[in-house]
Amino acid sequence: MAEEIDDNEFYRENFSADSDWEVFNAQLGELLQKWEVAVDVGVPLQPEELFRCKWHVKSETLNMLRNVIAVDYYEAQLPQGQQQAAEALVSNCLQRTNCHHDLMCSGNSFGPPIRNSSELHTLARIYGLRRFIVLHPVNAASNYMKSTSEFNFFLSAAAVVAAEVSSVVPIFVQIYDPKWNFYTGVALAPxxxxxxxxxxxxxxxxxxxxxxGLLTLFHDKLPASYAQDARVSVRNTYSLDAVRIRVPLYVPFAHGPSSEDIAIDGDVERLDVQQFYALPHGYAPESCTESYLVYTWPELSETVAFDSEMRTDFVPSKAPLGKIYLSVEASSYLSCCLRDYQAVGKVTRTLDSYVGRNFSGTRSGAEHTNPLDKLTEHKLTTRRQQQQNYELPSQSGLTKRLPGPMTASELAELLAYLFPDMHPELALFPYDKHSLKDKFDPMRIKSAVADSLVCRLSSLLSTCHAHLGGVEGMAQLWAVFTRQLRLLWDNSLSVPG
Structure with missing residues (x-):
């Protein structure tokens, strides 16, 4: 009797099950049908329209092999009038779709110089396409495709699915390191x-x-019997050197022989400033401006111009078209400083911890007296008549014995701006007496009067926080300010501004 054989010990492969490639094709086909890539309507693009219009991007993820594949659909949003005209046009050509018209259109071959590829996709710049689909790994920076088997897997899937759904939108697969911008793809027409x-x-x-050399390489790809001249378009782009303007921090207490000078690439020029405000201004340090000069020769016959290592006809003086492009990435320095200034309200340290206990100007810090007690004293002297110059012997001690990032001379300049009548030897910007007597405006009940004491103090506090020591500099200024107010109060003098 024959020995019984256990069938469980044998491996049986189920050839009727769907392979990974077939599963991916089914998922990709459903996605393309949802995006309606078989519809081919549109009108010819205007020159440089791809670089001006907005782009709509749809993205989906598909799980495949060891990667999570992202499928991105890029579509240029044309103006509303062109979209309505496009709805009435249906292309019935068996050999040309909008993709092939865009490839042959020279109006979008050259665009404005841009700093990086985030503003416009690389494929749109290279081929001038208004619609395309890109397949790439989700974590392409660390898990990019680098083997031939992966290339063939996804590229064959894209070709098969595009034929099944009658896609007129080209499909690309991103391979190798993403910083190389290496794409391979396919586009189908009937x-x-x-x-x-x-x-x-x-x-x-x-x-x-x-x-x-490029024309020689091009003619090598054509049949020998093809004798028609090629038509070329040439653009030369020149990057202009940026003009660096170094403007000092213009604050009212910055005086001296060079306080109103600017330096442009080493040359000092005079800057006329009508009115000063003690606020940070200008662009943030990380701001950048770039200038490009481009010269274009459109649609030339190859026999018209000559360009080689020894001689070239493409010089700027002979260019029929010339443009200058300015790329500006600037942010307001004042806005950045004010955002940081608002965060000061969350500081929990006391003023004594910055400038010491005796910041108010009392005789001894060990007395533990309240500086506000003197406000309630009833023995007040007769009010003095306000004069142009004050001769007060205690002026010299206002800025002494205050720890902080600023020196006594710098603090004196700040006081001269806040109290110009009290410091005539340093004052550069006296108060305008007439501006402070304007009619009361109930709509500005929460705003300080322009160029008033409160306005100047607020400006100086924000300047100190941005440039003169941060919170420590603000504490120093506030301590000096309160000392000056104490001096005015003790001598029965009116507060200017």
Missing amino acids: ALRTNFRLIGLEQAPPECRYLM
């Missing part, structure tokens, strides 16, 4: 297929650095 392929070279061949 009777035409276009493959997008890139070749990576460590260094450009010498013959490809000039137009003559």
Whole structure:
């Protein structure tokens, strides 16, 4: 009798189960049908329209193999009038779709120089496409595709699915390190297929650095019987040196021979400032401005111009078109300082911890007297007549014995701005007596009068926080300010401003 064989010891592969490739194709096909990539309507793009219009991006993720694949759909949002005209046009051409019209259109070959690829996708700049789909790993920076099997897996899936759903939108697969911007893809029409392929070279061949070498390489790809001249478009881009203007911090207490001078690339020029405010101003230090000058030769025959290592006809003086582009990334320095200034309200330390217990100007810090007690004393002297100059012997001790980042001379300049009549030897900006007598405005009940004492003090506090020691500098200024007010009160003098 034959020995019984246990069938459980044998491996049986189920060839009827769906493979990973088929599962991915099914998921990608459902996604493309939802995005309606088979509809091909549109009108010819205007020159440089791709660089001016807004872009709408749809993104989905698909789980495949060891990666999580992201599928991004980029679509240019054309103006409303062109979209309405596009709805009435349906392309019935078997060989040309909007994708192929955009590839052959020279109006969007050159765009304005940009600093990085975040403003416009690289594929839109290279090929001038208004719609395209990109497949890439979610964590492409650390988990990018680098094997030929992965390339073929996703690229074959894109080609098969595009044919099944009749997609007229090109599909690209991002491979290698994302910083290389390396894409390979395919675009289909009812009777035409276009493959997008890139070749990576460590260094450009010498013959490809000039137009003559590129034309030679182009003619090698054409049949020998094709004798028609090629048409080329050339653009030269020049990056202009940025003009660095170094403007000092203009605050009312900054005086001296160079307080109103600016330096432009080392050359000092006079700056006319009508009115000073003690507030930080200008652009933030990380702001950047770049200038580009471009010259374009559009739609030239290859026999018209010559460009090689020895001689070139593409010089700026002979260019038919020239433009200048300015790229500005600037943020208000004042806004940044005021945001930091608002955070001072959360500081929990006391003023004594910054400048000491005797900041109010009393005789001894050990007396533990309340500085506000003197406000309630009934023995007040006769009010003095306010004069142009004050001769008070205790003026010299206002800025002494106050720990902090600012020196006594710097504090004296701040006091001269707040109390110009009390410090005539340093005062540069006296109060305008007429501006402080304007009619009361009930709509500004919470605002300080322009160029008043409260306005100047608020400006100086924000300046001290931004440039003169932060919270410690503010505490120093406040201590000096209260000492000055105490001096005015003790001598029955009116508070200016």
